[in-house]
Amino acid sequence: MAEVAKKGLEGIVVAESKTSLVNGAEGKLVYEGYPIEELAENALFEEVAFLLWNGRLPNKAELESLRSTIATEAALPKEMIAQLKSYPVKADPMAMLRTAVSALAMYDADSEDQSVEANRRKAIRITGQITTICAAWDRIRKGKEPIAPRKDLNLSQNFIYMLSGEEPDATASEAINVYLVLLAEHGMNASTFASRVTVATGSDMHSGIVSGIGTLKGPSHGGANAEAMHMFLEIGDPNNVDAWFKKNIKEGDRRIMGIGHRIYKALDPRAAILESKAKALAESSGNEKWFQIAKKLAEAARADQYFIERKLFPNVDYYSAIVLYTIHLDVDMFTPLFAMARVVGWSAHIIEQFANNRLIRPDVNYVGPMGLQWTPVDQR
Ligand SMILES: CC(C)(COP(=O)(O)OP(=O)(O)OC[C@H]1O[C@@H](n2cnc3c(N)ncnc32)[C@H](O)[C@@H]1OP(=O)(O)O)[C@@H](O)C(=O)NCCC(=O)NCCS
Numbered sequence: 001m002a003e004v005a006k007k008g009l010e011g012i013v014v015a016e017s018k019t020s021l022v023n024g025a026e027g028k029l030v031y032e033g034y035p036i037e038e039l040a041e042n043a044l045f046e047e048v049a050f051l052l053w054n055g056r057l058p059n060k061a062e063l064e065s066l067r068s069t070i071a072t073e074a075a076l077p078k079e080m081i082a083q084l085k086s087y088p089v090k091a092d093p094m095a096m097l098r099t100a101v102s103a104l105a106m107y108d109a110d111s112e113d114q115s116v117e118a119n120r121r122k123a124i125r126i127t128g129q130i131t132t133i134c135a136a137w138d139r140i141r142k143g144k145e146p147i148a149p150r151k152d153l154n155l156s157q158n159f160i161y162m163l164s165g166e167e168p169d170a171t172a173s174e175a176i177n178v179y180l181v182l183l184a185e186h187g188m189n190a191s192t193f194a195s196r197v198t199v200a201t202g203s204d205m206h207s208g209i210v211s212g213i214g215t216l217k218g219p220s221h222g223g224a225n226a227e228a229m230h231m232f233l234e235i236g237d238p239n240n241v242d243a244w245f246k247k248n249i250k251e252g253d254r255r256i257m258g259i260g261h262r263i264y265k266a267l268d269p270r271a272a273i274l275e276s277k278a279k280a281l282a283e284s285s286g287n288e289k290w291f292q293i294a295k296k297l298a299e300a301a302r303a304d305q306y307f308i309e310r311k312l313f314p315n316v317d318y319y320s321a322i323v324l325y326t327i328h329l330d331v332d333m334f335t336p337l338f339a340m341a342r343v344v345g346w347s348a349h350i351i352e353q354f355a356n357n358r359l360i361r362p363d364v365n366y367v368g369p370m371g372l373q374w375t376p377v378d379q380r
Contacts, residue, residue, distance in 0.1 A: 002365045014188060019052055019348050022187040027266035031185055040273045045155050045180040046070060052185055052348040053123055067154050074128030074149040077107040081146055089141040093336045094217040098210055100133045105206035112204060119354060122205045123347035130343050131155055134336045135162030156180060172327040178277060179320060182270045183338055185345030191215035195346040196353045200360040205350050212346040213339050222338040228258035229321040229331045232293045241296040256301055258318030265311040274319035281326040290322050
């Protein structure tokens with residue numbers, strides 16, 4: 001008797017990993033031993049990258065070295081800039097990013113080198129380059145010239161600088177830094193799994209990252225941050241929340257985007273941190289409407305029996321939509337920003353996979369017909 005398939009691989013453990021612990025029952029997240037709350041409060045994104053790539057926090061010199069190497073390696077080959085300019089301006093930014101990272105491999109001298117040292121170099125380089133691609137694309141599609149990264153800035157500041165061409169605004173770059181820290185890593189999520197499956201065949205890091213980007217793009221995963229914002233925009237006013245909830249969720253068959261999670265059956269700890277960031281940013285920007293809509297909709301869900309029974313709470317994408325919108329990012333750039341963070345987790349997992357590799361190849365129960373006889377094509 002064949003084993004019953006677990007739809008969506010729910011509850012299946014596929015690896016041992018040192019990178020992060022996701023405790024869904026208690027709503028806890030830990031990177032390499034450090035609670036996410038402490039990292040969000042204190043860490044620079046580069047410090048988290050060092051932590052996930054090396055299993056320990058950097059000292060001052062190591063941190064400065066990594067910051068400056070990422071900033072230097074973030075520069076794109078000139079052929080890549082020409083290529084970005086040739087993409088259709090209406091292209092989905094995640095489709096653009098998937099294609100651009102795939103193309104980057106062809107300009108990377110390390111691309112086919114599978115040594116630990118080469119994979120570490122590529123992790124650093126791709127992390128910097130993805131940031132530059134995202135910022136460059138947003139300018140190119142708006143008819144502006146892309147701006148090269150500055151060597152004196154950290155990654156969040158560089159992103160804001162390369163988007164705007166101006167001295168990076170402290171509020172925006174700090175918000176981006178917290179967002180990147182929170183999104184850098186998250187256990188065996190779908191895109192990380194896809195990255196590991198890809199490289200477990202002996203394929204290269206760029207291929208693993210491209211698999212991650214393609215998987216992150218979907219609305220059930222990283223695409224949910226943009227979908228959540230579209231939903232808030234559709235609601236349009238805090239006074240419309242109750243009617244929208246009744247029509248679309250109670251009487252309709254839609255889902256609240258940014259709510260629910262395969263692992264978290266308690267509040268996602270990242271959502272709690274982002275809720276307070278979103279609130280503070282909304283208050284300081286003088287535009288609290290979007291935060292109020294999100295808050296009121298979350299309250300409607302929290303009071304509803306359907307959501308209570310299924311343990312559905314806001315996830316990381318819910319309030320991050322408000323944070324990113326309040327600092328004036330275009331909604332379709334939200335998911336690329338998620339990729340800018342998660343590239344660190346993908347590459348950490350790829351390095352971990354290579355350290356103890358075996359082909360990942362699950363089984364399937366065949367439920368199709370048997371014993372059919374061939375008929376020539378003109379008799380069908
Ligand atoms: C994240 C998500 C894909 C998890 O999926 P999953 O673990 O496969 O859970 P399921 O889709 O089986 O959902 C379980 C139940 O909760 C319901 N549910 C899940 N998320 C819901 C949501 N956001 N709104 C309304 N109902 C939801 C499902 O309809 C299902 O109900 P049922 O038992 O009556 O069939 C799912 O919660 C979702 O689609 N959320 C919205 C998208 C999102 O925010 N994604 C980002 C995740 S970080």
